[in-house]
Amino acid sequence: MIKLVDGEDFSINIINNICFITFSSPSTRNAISLRMSAVMQEISWKKENNLSIFQKFLADNNCLLIVVQSSVKGIFSSGGNLSDLKNASKELCQNYASSIKAFCKLLHSCSIPSVTLLAGSAYGGGAELALATDFRWSIGKKSDLHFTQMRFAIPAGWGGMSRLAELCPQLSHKKISAMIIGRHSIFYEQMVNLNLIDNTFLNIKNCYRALNEWRDNIEQAPLDIRNDLMHRLNIKETYQLEEYDNEIFNKYFLNFEHKKRITTFFAKRNNNAKD
Numbered sequence: 217m218i219k220l221v222d223g224e225d226f227s228i229n230i231i232n233n234i235c236f237i238t239f240s241s242p243s244t245r246n247a248i249s250l251r252m253s254a255v256m257q258e259i260s261w262k263k264e265n266n267l268s269i270f271q272k273f274l275a276d277n278n279c280l281l282i283v284v285q286s287s288v289k290g291i292f293s294s295g296g297n298l299s300d301l302k303n304a305s306k307e308l309c310q311n312y313a314s315s316i317k318a319f320c321k322l323l324h325s326c327s328i329p330s331v332t333l334l335a336g337s338a339y340g341g342g343a344e345l346a347l348a349t350d351f352r353w354s355i356g357k358k359s360d361l362h363f364t365q366m367r368f369a370i371p372a373g374w375g376g377m378s379r380l381a382e383l384c385p386q387l388s389h390k391k392i393s394a395m396i397i398g399r400h401s402i403f404y405e406q407m408v409n410l411n412l413i414d415n416t417f418l419n420i421k422n423c424y425r426a427l428n429e430w431r432d433n434i435e436q437a438p439l440d441i442r443n444d445l446m447h448r449l450n451i452k453e454t455y456q457l458e459e460y461d462n463e464i465f466n467k468y469f470l471n472f473e474h475k476k477r478i479t480t481f482f483a484k485r486n487n488n489a490k491d
């Protein structure tokens with residue numbers, strides 16, 4: 217295990233090329249504390265060579281997948297830490313939301329796939345954190361999102377409204393504003409209908425098995441193709457993306473590696489046929 221953050225309630229470790237970001241604060245239902253936000257600020261804001269500490273940690277340790285998870289049964293996160301926000305000075309809180317928002321943005325803008333494991337509810341900023349990753353996998357069918365920010369007379373502040381629009385094109389900006397104003401909840405079935413749940417597992421064991429299989433498949437993809445495919449997220453115009461996709465396909469089609477793997481495929485089939 218390679219550690220970047222070793223807090224009792226918030227840790228970031230790499231195990232077998234998977235980066236686990238784990239929230240473990242049962243006493244606050246995984247509320248994101250001021251201290252957690254300070255750590256997120258430290259590791260998210262650009263440092264050397266235009267790379268944040270977090271991105272350098274991922275690169276230096278050949279991380280292939282990012283997993284955000286809760287170790288607290290029945291809840292992903294209760295969002296902003298209300299007692300911290302009640303007791304701390306305005307100065308102490310001035311970077312609170314922007315630090316968490318920067319960390320959330322990194323989770324879907326870096327060139328490594330990210331997935332949130334949901335086994336319970338997410339409230340307020342916790343729902344925004346659950347939306348921050350590329351994918352969401354549900355363990356069981358009790359995953360849900362509760363946009364409770366307006367209970368405290370604030371809009372979503374960790375990037376959740378624009379992220380919801382990205383993930384669910386069918387939700388207009390007006391509908392998203394209405395959902396925040398109306399403190400809407402999105403329960404499991406609706407999350408599935410909105411494509412906010414990408415996979416569902418009966419239990420955590422099956423989920424981790426699928427994560428390891430995903431990691432193995434990524435590892436078997438040649439690094440140059442992985443990099444070229446992940447570069448797609450930087451191309452915004454559709455016509456440029458089509459041109460780029462043609463270019464990278466022609467770059468690898470019937471090259472040495474492609475033909476080698478076709479040969480291996482038939483060799484394995486012939487060996488299996490003989491067994």
Ligand SMILES: CC[C@H](C(=O)O)C(=O)SCCNC(=O)CCNC(=O)[C@H](O)C(C)(C)COP(=O)(O)OP(=O)(O)OC[C@H]1O[C@@H](n2cnc3c(N)ncnc32)[C@H](O)[C@@H]1OP(=O)(O)O
Binds near residue numbers: 247295340341
């Ligand atoms: C832009 C984001 C925005 C912001 O940053 O301001 C927000 O995220 S606003 C906060 C949005 N969060 C919520 O609306 C959730 C508030 N919490 C609850 O509704 C409940 O606690 C719930 C449903 C999460 C859990 O209910 P349950 O009955 O299981 O437990 P308790 O309510 O008894 O809570 C247990 C324990 O956890 C503490 N707690 C819960 N949520 C928070 C929180 N967000 N911040 C700090 N502490 C929290 C609660 O006070 C209890 O502690 P105790 O010492 O026993 O009082």
